[in-house]
Amino acid sequence: MDLSAISPALLFASLMVASTPILLAALGELVAERAGVLNLGVEGMMITGAVAGFAAAHASGSAALGFLGAAAGGAALSALFAVLVLWLRANQVATGLALTLFGLGFAALVGQGYVGLRAPPVPRPEIPLLRDIPVLGPVLFRHDLVVYLALGLVAGVWWFLHRTGAGLRLRAVGENHDAAHALGHDVRRIRLLAVLFGGACAGLGGAYLSLVRVPQWTEGLTAGAGWIALAIVVFASWRPWRLLLGAWLFGGLTVLQLNLQAARVPVPVELLSTAPYLVTILVLVVISSGRGRAALAAPGSLGQPFHASR
Amino acid sequence: MIVWERRPAPSRALAWATPVLAVALTVLAGGVLFALLGKDPVLAIRTIFWEPLFGPFAGYLRGQIAIKAAPLILIAVGLSFGFRAGVWNIGAEGQYIVGALCGAAAGLALWPAETRWIFPLMVLAGTLGGLVWAMIPALLRVRFGTNEILVSLMLVYVASNLLAWAALGPLRNPEGLGFPGSRNLRQWASSANLELVPGTGLHWGGVAALGAVAAGWVLLARHPFGFAVRLMGQAPRAAAFAGVAPSRVVVLCMALSGGLAGAAGLFEVTGPAGQVSIDFAAGYGFTAIIVAFLGRLHPGGILLAGLLMALTYVGGEMAQQRLNLPAAAISLFQGMLLFFLLATDLLATHRPRWRRAAPSASPLPAAAPEEAR
Numbered sequence: 001m002d003l004s005a006i007s008p009a010l011l012f013a014s015l016m017v018a019s020t021p022i023l024l025a026a027l028g029e030l031v032a033e034r035a036g037v038l039n040l041g042v043e044g045m046m047i048t049g050a051v052a053g054f055a056a057a058h059a060s061g062s063a064a065l066g067f068l069g070a071a072a073g074g075a076a077l078s079a080l081f082a083v084l085v086l087w088l089r090a091n092q093v094a095t096g097l098a099l100t101l102f103g104l105g106f107a108a109l110v111g112q113g114y115v116g117l118r119a120p121p122v123p124r125p126e127i128p129l130l131r132d133i134p135v136l137g138p139v140l141f142r143h144d145l146v147v148y149l150a151l152g153l154v155a156g157v158w159w160f161l162h163r164t165g166a167g168l169r170l171r172a173v174g175e176n177h178d179a180a181h182a183l184g185h186d187v188r189r190i191r192l193l194a195v196l197f198g199g200a201c202a203g204l205g206g207a208y209l210s211l212v213r214v215p216q217w218t219e220g221l222t223a224g225a226g227w228i229a230l231a232i233v234v235f236a237s238w239r240p241w242r243l244l245l246g247a248w249l250f251g252g253l254t255v256l257q258l259n260l261q262a263a264r265v266p267v268p269v270e271l272l273s274t275a276p277y278l279v280t281i282l283v284l285v286v287i288s289s290g291r292g293r294a295a296l297a298a299p300g301s302l303g304q305p306f307h308a309s310r
Numbered sequence: 311m312i313v314w315e316r317r318p319a320p321s322r323a324l325a326w327a328t329p330v331l332a333v334a335l336t337v338l339a340g341g342v343l344f345a346l347l348g349k350d351p352v353l354a355i356r357t358i359f360w361e362p363l364f365g366p367f368a369g370y371l372r373g374q375i376a377i378k379a380a381p382l383i384l385i386a387v388g389l390s391f392g393f394r395a396g397v398w399n400i401g402a403e404g405q406y407i408v409g410a411l412c413g414a415a416a417g418l419a420l421w422p423a424e425t426r427w428i429f430p431l432m433v434l435a436g437t438l439g440g441l442v443w444a445m446i447p448a449l450l451r452v453r454f455g456t457n458e459i460l461v462s463l464m465l466v467y468v469a470s471n472l473l474a475w476a477a478l479g480p481l482r483n484p485e486g487l488g489f490p491g492s493r494n495l496r497q498w499a500s501s502a503n504l505e506l507v508p509g510t511g512l513h514w515g516g517v518a519a520l521g522a523v524a525a526g527w528v529l530l531a532r533h534p535f536g537f538a539v540r541l542m543g544q545a546p547r548a549a550a551f552a553g554v555a556p557s558r559v560v561v562l563c564m565a566l567s568g569g570l571a572g573a574a575g576l577f578e579v580t581g582p583a584g585q586v587s588i589d590f591a592a593g594y595g596f597t598a599i600i601v602a603f604l605g606r607l608h609p610g611g612i613l614l615a616g617l618l619m620a621l622t623y624v625g626g627e628m629a630q631q632r633l634n635l636p637a638a639a640i641s642l643f644q645g646m647l648l649f650f651l652l653a654t655d656l657l658a659t660h661r662p663r664w665r666r667a668a669p670s671a672s673p674l675p676a677a678a679p680e681e682a683r
């Protein structure tokens with residue numbers, strides 16, 4: 001066992017990369033849940049995005065088009081969810097589960113032709129002076145574009161939800177859909193847009209796995225990342241900046257666990273791999289109990305079906 | 311435009327007809343899917359739905375259907391109570407794995423003793439293992455209000471890691487030449503869970519599944535617990551006035567589903583699977599969720615739905631071999647089935663009415679009078 005081999009700077013640098021897919025997916029789910037829709041199909045949308053992104057990138061040779069295709073694929077799957085839940089009034093929990101099953105099957109089917117192929121590289125911006133700062137350079141300024149895009153998106157979602165009229169309407173629909181309806185807001189249209197945004201973000205997160213992290217297509221490559229994203233949204237109590245903290249915490253745990261394995265800590269690999277899941281449960285318990293609960297402001301209409309009387 | 315109008319009471323006839331409609335739509339959509347994959351759709355559908363029942367190898371394949379249906383039905387009956395009461399145990403797969411591990415460990419601790427008490431002891435250990443695993447999300451929800459969907463799901467990943475650890479470490483066969491996996495429980499007379507009647511595929515798991523259907527039926531229709539479950543799901547406030555303690559229902563529903571899932575895991579590891587191995591978990595715990603919904607959360611319906619789902623497994627394997635169809639096509643097929651079922655559910659509680667566009671096209675939609683729901 002040699003813990004000194006674990007360098008904190010490197011750990012933090014790889015944490016930023018490891019947390020990006022769950023951050024993207026969680027951000028989309030946060031917006032959907034703020035609009036009052038609980039979409040448990042994140043895992044399915046992520047893996048669909050992963051395969052759609054890989055296919056688009058492979059066909060066009062451009063990673064940017066790949067990410068675009070991934071967002072479109074994730075959004076298309078979420079549109080299916082939206083139709084079932086918002087128009088056909090299906091149970092949100094069951095529909096979300098169906099979406100995950102469907103997405104996993106669909107992605108495996110489409111992905112068969114792409115096993116073993118390489119993805120085109122994702123551009124890395126050359127940030128001239130900043131990247132040469134001794135410790136901060138490698139930690140903050142040597143990543144690919146998508147890492148910065150995800151961080152920008154967190155700021156964008158915060159600004160949208162808390163500083164714009166449209167964001168206020170979205171939150172109103174999530175807090176009390178009957179009141180929002182009575183005020184003349186189109187509940188279903190707002191929710192549809194929120195769900196589509198959630199799907200697109202989950203697709204981007206999936207594509208980050210298949211185009212950057214792995215970077216190739218393998219069946220089931222999301223391995224529960226979508227479910228972790230769902231947990232992070234609760235962890236963050238539906239607030240964008242806390243979401244970033246949560247994603248870093250879980251990205252950090254994944255990286256740390258890999259590092260501990262490499263450092264030959266005398267615990268079986270399989271048991272170390274359970275750490276992120278156990279910590280998720282622990283965090284869920286802490287935030288849902290006692291004083292934490294007061295701060296836990298779940299949207300009032302979350303998961304409830306909306307029936308406009310006419 | 312079409313307006314969906316709530317029926318005064320849900321149509322009973324349609325409640326049973328919509329699953330049939332959903333299956334028909336899935337077959338149609340599946341045909342389109344197979345055609346897109348470049349396969350003959352009629353042949354594919356025939357291979358999946360007809361061959362296992364009436365084809366030349368039906369004698370063998372019907373037994374396979376019973377083997378696959380047993381764990382699905384056993385788990386789904388348990389889940390259906392929770393789903394009725396709004397207790398979402400999504401982690402049956404984890405409870406299934408832990409049940410198999412606990413049961414196998416209890417049996418292997420006594421290896422190579424030969425007594426007929428070992429198998430019942432293993433069943434007990436497996437049931438308790440699944441039950442205890444399900445108690446984690448149940449007690450966390452009751453005590454701290456933690457979301458049981460996320461906790462039970464996280465525990466699936468923990469359980470599958472435990473399975474890999476057990477198959478490579480503590481439960482590994484010491485005479486297995488270093489290969490992962492436990493001793494073969496099927497070849498040890500004390501633990502073997504073999505076919506009871508040759509050619510039917512019925513093992514103790516199948517017997518337990520039939521027992522669970524019968525007991526579940528009685529429990530749901532005739533027992534105060536079944537009443538409490540139905541009341542809590544349909545009218546939580548009325549349930550509170552009727553003296554139903556929500557936390558008691560949560561714990562009992564989770565215990566029931568966890569215990570049955572654990573038992574299903576034990577019957578599988580001693581029978582069809584034969585040993586604890588890394589690839590032991592086949593997703594029955596997740597498919598059982600579809601089975602529960604397809605069966606309308608009713609034990610009788612679940613029996614039929616479990617048999618149908620097992621048919622798609624067996625037929626799907628046939629189609630994989632014969633038509634070179636990918637394995638993933640079947641899980642896609644099952645996802646579609648659940649989609650169509652949820653979509654057609656609306657027909658039972660609402661009826662479509664053709665209505666001209668509402669006249670409230672005024673610039674002030676808020677001024678339109680609102681009907682109370």
